[in-house]
Amino acid sequence: MSELRAVLVGLRSYAAPRGDDRNLTLLVLAAVVLAWAALIAVAAAGAMGGGTSANGSGMSGMAGMSGMAGMSGMSGMAGMAGMSGMSGMSGMGSRPSSGAAATLLGSGLALAIAMWTLMVAAMMLPAALPAVQHVAVNSLRWRRRRAAATFLVVYIAIWAVFGAVLIALAPLWSGVDGKLVLAAALAAAAGWQLTVHKRRALRDCHRPSPLPPSGRAATRGVLEFAWRNSSACVRSCWAMMLAMAVASSMMIFWMVAITGIVLTEKLATKPRQATRVAAVLLGAGALVTGASALIG
């Protein structure tokens, strides 16, 4: 109960940010809302785009979101995750001419990374907000925006690099039934939740490092803190985000569930219970997904 209260108290401070970091908090929250809106729009458009793709008219709209989803040729949201879009791509390469395929592949890759980054922003920024506020409050006022922006760029960049690695690795599992891949990723995420490494990573998410006030030292201080914080965040959440990367259906469901887990773990004062409950949920998700793959 007290853990639930801690999470609620944390969330309430999001809703009513105090003092001078108010605008910054609102800005980050606005970015989160926009990212969710965009992703939901893609999901909705993807559901329709999937249909148009089937009758061959989806390709021309490449740059558009629906084209992106349509390109994947998979059920709706798949294109959003990027990787799945890529695996869809490889299956379609033989249809257009080879030059067009290369262009398609290039823009597909960029789109995939863009979509991944959007997803990271939607799912991870809520949990990163306390760190952004920490950077802002502990910087001189005229440096606050710069410091917070530096932190955010590093944070997103590190997650984007992780996403790029997954995209590069996507062909490894492109031949396997998507649901089985997701089941395996969810099982891995459930297992990771129970390791001491997860526990240490989560602890490190809360450790500050000194932030010098001005000059190059200030920039270096923010970079160092951003690196410490975001690498801990990736260590903590990589397995759950791997599941996101390979999910090819029910994307919004998994996004909401995993965002909820990440946020609860971050805001709980004693996160062990939350981590274990999350492991059970992820494990159950793995079983259901795996079973539906085998039955279906």
Place this chain on the structure above:
Amino acid sequence: MTSEATQFIRRNVWTLPAGDTTLEEYAEAVAIMKSRHASDPTSWTYQAAMHGTHATTSEPLWNGCQHGTWFFVAWHRMFIFYFERIVRAAVVQAGGSSKWALPFWDYGAGGEQATIPTAFRHKHVNGKPNPLFVAERAQGVNAGLALPPPVTSSAHALSRRRFTGTAQFGGGVTPAQQFSNSTGQLEQTPHNVVHDAIGGNGGWMSDPDRAAADPIFWLHHSDIDRLWSIWSSSGHQDPTDPRWTGQHFSFFDAHGSKVEKTPADVLDIRGQLGYTYEAAPPAPAAAEPPVAAMTAMSSSSDEEPEPELVGASDTPVQLVGAPASVSFEIDSKASQVVLAQSDSGEPSHVYLSVEDIEADKNPGTVYGLYVNLPGDPSPQTAESHHAGNVSFFGVERARDPRGDEHAHSLRFVHEITALTQRLASQGEWDGQHVTVTFRPFGLIPPDRPELGHALPQTASTSEPPVTIGRVSILFS
């Protein structure tokens, strides 16, 4: 909880009347509790472990202490209340008084009273082992050296107007957890620094996981509790926020059964808990009038804006037992923003923050913080630049918490408004250049309080290092 019928009086351990048996009975009860099995909640080991323990196994309610949080005073009030009942039952069991109450150690009274009471100093009493003796205390404590006045002074804490808020009395709003990062002024001085000064390097009192195993711990906390009751009963408001008043904490009573209390259950010590403190001097804040008086004057409104960072050091300082300084500039662009909102052109409040403190091990050294201290100062000069103290009680647990909590580094904030105003009037504070000096305190002869700010005779330079990540100044 219903009102207690019997009133118990907690007395000053140094002024117990001749022939009083409180301490003999305490010693007997400690011996009885020590003889109980460690799994018995009324045993000495179990009670100490409820504060903190190094044991890797865990029993119910172990490692429950609350530090760096607004729950600090309330949790410890409950903790020693139930401990006192367990001791009283043991006293009665040994044929002692059913009126037994935990004495308090008013080290702040100075002189002889700033030394550990004699009953705790000797390994043997009448040829038998003394249950109140602990060898693991700082060098000189058991020899009767005194805690220096700046370490024992509660004047600054008692002068704080509010319970929560930056550098206020009782700590910041945090969830209930063992070591948080919003330490109130009472918890900093005298609580933390007395812990460290008694325990020293490697002693029990300076380690939260061993502290409560030293019988003096309970008399120290009795005094901290007394100071809270003095503060509350002198027109100050304890929190009314339901997150504070309604937080449940569990303990064991004298029968070893689990009991629960919330801070709301322990606000009135006489009415709700049935004990009082022997009358204290009415105005303890008088010990250090300038800071107390000027701080009270300088704050008029109840709602203070969040203090704003205006300057900070850019390289960490390492403390190894010797004096160390760090200098930095106050950023004029940043301070202008705050000063523009002030009628006087001066900040309403000035805070000194010592933050990102990390160490593998608490060296047990207490440092005084001094602002713009000239080189090679006399103890009197040092005193006039004294801004507060810092020590590192709990630094290990902050970094590597027991069980399941988040790690963090320590951070202590001191209000230095009155000090900077005084220094400004002497031409020693220009609102731009700041030098913060850390100077270790040593124990002193009880009859030489003027040595309170003198450097210890045997200053070490090889203690376990403590890194101060940043020192900063905040205005509001």
